[in-house]
Structure formats: C-alpha cells, structure tokens
C-alpha cells in the first residue's frame with residue numbers, strides 16, 4: 016500500500032476494484048445471452064473496459080481480487096429462473112414479495128411504536 020493513501024481511501028479502492036472485476040464477469044455472462052451480434056460485441060467491450068478499470072486499480076492497491084461469488088450466484092439464479100418463466104409471472108412474484116416485506120416491516124414498526132414507545 017502506498018504511504019500517500021489513507022487506509023480509508025485504500026479500502027475504498029479495494030471495494031471499487033472488487034466491483035470492477037465482478038462487473039467484468041457479469042457483463043460477459045450477459046453477453047452470452049444476447050443474440051444480436053452487434054449488441055453482444057458492445058457488451059463484451061464494456062466487460063473489457065471493466066477489466067481495464069480493475070487492472071488500473073490493481074496497480075494502485077497491489078492486490079489480486081476475484082469476482083464476488085454472492086453477486087454471481089444471485090445473477091446465475093436470476094437467469095436460471097428467468098429462463099424458465101415468462102416476465103409477467105416473474106414480475107408478479109417479485110412485486111408480491113416486495114410488498115409483503117414492506118408490509119411486514121411497516122407492521123413491525125407500528126408494533127414497536129405502540130408497545131415500546133420508540134419512534135422509528
């Protein structure tokens with residue numbers, strides 16, 4: 016680590032570097048699903064740009080990083096689910112889950128405010 020960079024800045028650069036290599040991997044995965052050759056090439060170029068950004072940050076941090084497995088897992092899961100169902104059905108499920116979580120969160124907030132007297 017360079018002596019001129021604070022620990023906070025260094026950690027931010029590492030985080031950005033991690034995002035760049037993850038984006039590089041994900042853009043390549045997305046390109047694999049795009050049928051139009053021109054669009055596929057554009058997305059692959061974006062993936063290569065992300066790799067350049069990763070390498071620029073690597074020169075500063077001096078660290079080799081791998082893509083974030085959890086984000087890749089989520090992406091792969093989403094693709095596998097999305098390929099089996101149509102968009103309307105998948106959108107309806109996502110909307111129902113989102114509203115359910117929002118409703119439960121609201122209910123918990125109301126209960127906490129009512130019984131404990133904490134204003135959230």
Ligand SMILES: [Fe+2]
Nearest residue numbers: 035064065068
């Ligand atoms: Fe980037």
